[in-house]
Amino acid sequence: MDMKSGSRLERVLKAGHFAFTGEVGPPRGANVEALKKKISYLKGKVDMANITDNQTAMVRMSSWAAALFCLQEGLEPNYQMVCRDRNRLAMQADILGAYSHGIRNILCLSGDHQMFGDHPHAKGVYDIDSMQLIAMVKKMRDEGKFQGGADIDEPPRMFIGAAANPFAEPFEWRVHRLAKKVKAxxxxxxxxxxxxxxxxxxxxxxxxxxxxxxxxxILAGITPMKSVGMANYMKNKVPGMDVPDEIIKRLKGVEKKKVAEEGIKIACEQIEEFREMKGIAGVHLMAIEWEHRVPEIAERAGMLPRPEV
Amino acid sequence: MIVAERKPFEEIKAMVAGYKRVLTVGCGTCVAVCLAGGSKEVATLNAELQLALGKDEISLGAATVERQCDMEFLAELDSLAVEYDALISMACGAGIQFLAERFPDKPVLPAVDTSFIGVNLDVGWYEEKCRACGTCVLGMTGGICPVTMCAKSLFNGPCGGTNNGSCEINTDQPCAWYRIYERLSAQGRLEQIMEVSPANDWSNQKPRKIIQPGYQERIKALQG
Known part of the structure; x- marks a missing residue:
């Protein structure tokens, strides 16, 4: 089969399997043991794990470094890269470095604004945006050229990922923005x-x-609700999030001890529906600070065992 | 116009400490319009300094020129400036630097923070509109600047943080790309933003000079 990157994710998808991916947030420090512990929960349970890049604009271990630990531990990483912290030179240099160490997936993102994090006075770089980052990684891979046009000595062959928000207004524009990302x-x-x-x-x-x-x-994003408070927060405080009242009603309808269980149940039902949905190729499970529950969720959602590819 | 804000008084006071004779120079153009550094603001600042420092400590002079960004107007200060130990400029950053260039042996102290290129929404109320990026895309974006009005300066927005027409940084800040979409949609020009907009040429990352066509020869002669 003709492969762009040969990453496990690419092989899973091209073989027609329903992909199941997870997420690992790098530590707020050099705590490698904590990172390895998170990785161990996901290993063998997901096809690959997103390694977030200074998520919510808080300084963490760099995503490429955490992705290398992931790789060493036997879990394929999806190297997230945001446009907030680096210019095009640093981005391309990091892509070359990550690729040369065996990283094969990249997720191109704008990144949360720096004012949300722990260094609100930082200069936001945004030399290029997420769309231009996608185009840059593609040009590096398919044309063997840097963004500036010069030839690359051994181009990085990345499987290129992007984010989409299907809910934000204007809704009519969302699918066109997806089309732009595909075009990029x-x-x-x-x-x-x-x-x-x-x-x-x-x-x-x-x-x-x-x-x-x-x-x-397209991999649909799933985050199980842990509590009613979390659901309300997601509904009211997180821009671009669409939480229907019926979800909150359902969580409120069970005993307090069983809310998390209900959240997992909802997530499993969603995964079930996505498996049958034409145009959806997998799900991406973002179990935020709940990595230890991923094996159980994977099992209950019928995602195990993961295919050999 | 260029919009500026006067610096906090304590900061100005600390800068002038130790200078006996100080000339406060206003600018009659942008900073006068935005009420930060015209002749009225020069008088106010001098009154405050005089009151705070006392007559024995400091002797203040005042002068406001038409434009501090023009050598011709700065030349009017030549005979006056020699009488002072230091100059306070209430012009924008360009004017302050040009004043310092005109009088290189004098300390030139800024009394305003130059804030942005913006518009007058009402008396005393200004809004940023342009970052002088050097590569104008307003034709593509329905006359709304994505570099200035989008908190991430995205060329292919909106980002995932767009929030029912607001920016993720603040519900009072409109999402630039939401507005670009709305305006182009109303004009039937959405095809303008269907293509991927390429990486920008950030020509504002180095000091720039412009010589308008027709003036090249003249400038060459001036530079010898």
Whole structure:
């Protein structure tokens, strides 16, 4: 089979399997043991794990360094890169370094604004945006050229990921923005956490109608709700998040001890529905600070064993 | 216009400490319009300094020129400036530097923080509109600047933080790309933003000079 990167994720998707990916946040320090522990929960349970890049604009161990630990521990990383902290020179240098160490997936993101983090006075770089980052990684891979045009001595062959938010207004524009990311060179998409199933069905249908899902693999984002408080926070405080009232009602409808259980149940039902949804190629499980529950969720959602590819 | 804000008084006071004779120089153009550094603001600052430091400590002079960004107007200060130990400039950063260049042996102290290129929304109310990036894309974006009005200066927005028409940084800040979409949609020009906009040429990362066509020869002669 003709492979762009040969990453496990690419092989899983191209073989027609329903992909199941996870996420690991690097430590706020050099605590390698804590990182390895998180990785151990996901190993063998997901096809690959996103390694976040200074998420919410808080300084953490760099994503490429944490991705290398992930690789060493036998879990394929998806190296996240945001546009907030680096210019195009640093980005390309890091991509070459990451690739040369065996990293094969990259997720291209804008990044949360620096004012949200622990260094709100930092200069946001945004030399290029996420769309231009996708195009840059593609040019490096397919043309063997740097963004500036010079030849690369041994181009990095990355499987290129991008994010999509199917819910943010203007809704009509969302699918066109997806189309732009596909045009720029995205091979796979990971969506914002999905709670509004009716709306994502509508979005995926449009993507199907435009022929986009034949060109890109879409993995739907899943984050199980741990508590009613978390659901309310996601609904009211997180920009671009769409949490329907029925989700909150359902969580409120069970005993307090069983809310987390209900959250996992909802997530499993969503995964079940996504498996059957035309245009969805997998799910991306973002179990934030809940990595130890991933094996159980994977098992209950029928995602195990992961395919050999 | 260029919009500036007067520095906190304590900061100005600390800068002038030790200088006996100080000339405060205002600018009659942008900073006068935005009420930060015109002749009125020069008088106010001098009154405050005089009151705080006392007559024995400091002797203050005042002068406001038409534009501090023009040597011709700065030349008007030549005979006056020699009488002072230090100059306070209330012009924008360009004016302050040009004043310092005109009088290189004098300490030139800024009394304003130059803030942005912006517009007048009402008296005393200004909004940033342009970052002088050097590569204007307003034709593509429906007359709304993505470099200035988007908190991440995205060329292919909106980002995932767009929040029902607001920016993720603040619900009072409109999402530039939401507005770009709305305006182009209303004009039937959405095809403008369907293509991927390429990486920008950040020509504002180095000091720039412009010589308008037709003036090349003249400038060459001036530079000898």
């Amino acid at each position: 060179g995205a091979d796979f998409i990971q969506t914002q956490c999905v709670y509004n199933m009716a709306k994502i069905r509508q979005w995926v249908k449009r993507a199907n109608d435009m022929g986009l899902t034949e060109k890109v693999y």
